[in-house]
Amino acid sequence: MPDDSPSTFNPFASAEITPPVSSHWAAKRELAQALRELSNTLVTSAPSEELLKQASATISELNKALANSPRYYGSQEFANTQEHGSRGELNYELNAIGGLSNPLSPGLNMWLEGKLAFGKVKCGYAYEGPPGFVHGGYVAAILDQFLGMAQIAGGQSGMTGTLHVRYLRPTPLNTDLDLRGSVDRVDGRKTVVTAELLANGEVTARSEGLFIRPSNTLKEMFEKD
Ligand SMILES: CCCCCCCC(=O)SCCNC(=O)CCNC(=O)[C@H](O)C(C)(C)COP(=O)(O)OP(=O)(O)OC[C@H]1O[C@@H](n2cnc3c(N)ncnc32)[C@H](O)[C@@H]1OP(=O)(O)O
Incomplete structure (x- = not known):
């Protein structure tokens, strides 16, 4: 279980990116980055319609697999599990603008x-x-x-x-x-x-x-x- 103590987690202490609190969040950061790259490719490329449809189908399948895992809607639900980090740690991962595990950020x-x-x-x-x-x-x-x-x-x-x-x-x-x-x-x-x-x-x-x-x-x- 991650350390929930606010004294050990201050992501604003230095310019260094604070490391993820667990290997789970490390893997999520990687996936979020891959999705950002995918967004960038989507808006800067002109593939064939066939390839676009193939990509949609592949991504939908992947989404189904991810959606079958335990779901927590919003950072508060994640925090309530007491297994995924403190509210501050979760904000650092999920926030819409700064969240490293949020591909929209x-x-x-x-x-x-x-x-x-x-x-x-x-x-x-x-x-x-x-x-x-x-x-x-x-x-x-x-x-x-x-x-x-x-x-x-x-x-x-x-x-x-x-x-x-x-x-x-x-x-x-x-x-x-x-x-x-x-x-x-x-x-x-x-x-x-x-x-x-x-x-x-x-x-x-x-x-x-x-x-x-x-x-x-x-x-x-x-x-x-
Ligand atoms: C570390 C990461 C930080 C991340 C920050 C991210 C920032 C965000 O995006 S936050 C999301 C966007 N903001 C919101 O959704 C806020 C929505 N609004 C609210 O929740 C409430 O109106 C809130 C909290 C702003 C004020 O509510 P409340 O505490 O009840 O205020 P209230 O007691 O009525 O008023 C207190 C004082 O503030 C003033 N005030 C209240 N709202 C406003 C306002 N919007 N603009 C200007 N003055 C205001 C009042 O006039 C009053 O002044 P005075 O004491 O001089 O009479």
Whole structure:
């Protein structure tokens, strides 16, 4: 059983990708990466219809085999098993933007250095919006997740109340993107965090998020088993 102690798991401690907590998650990370590559190939290739249909049938068969295994719908159900990791560990694997075992996630890596937050991500062709550039919705999603983590630098945790993004220039695909951010101010349950997204050293988007630590009622709602 994985160690559930939060003191042994801090994926934001350094720029290094935190290793998976078990061989199960290591194998899932590999499969998620293979699926990302498959998505990239699908949106950048023009195979024959025959090959496309053959690929659909093969993948459907594989999906049936995977679906026959024990199923847990959402990270809370995984956590309830007490066999697949703590909530923090599961978020690191399954999150929509940073989850390394989630093929939809571009695998945003984030870490803290003192009061500053940093991140790295690269978006392939599956994330295209304007030709050659990242879809603005993904830019906002990446910034949302990053700002959410950066709150930790101010010792806070909360949900996004508002997110403001100023798109300064298109964000290129297939390019190492850097993020940097910090807590601007904390006022009770409210934390304002700011961040920038950079490509090749140039800021492509600037954002500010207001994060609100939920009231007890909401907290109880999220934490119910
Ligand atoms: C480490 C990884 C972190 C990941 C972060 C990822 C970020 C996310 O994507 S989170 C998902 C997106 N966000 C959501 O779904 C949030 C949905 N909204 C909610 O759950 C609630 O409205 C929530 C939690 C924001 C506030 O609820 P609650 O705690 O009941 O707030 P409430 O007591 O009514 O209000 C508290 C204060 O905040 C203000 N406030 C509440 N909501 C908002 C809002 N959306 N915008 C601005 N101000 C707000 C209120 O006016 C009040 O202000 P004041 O104290 O000055 O009167």
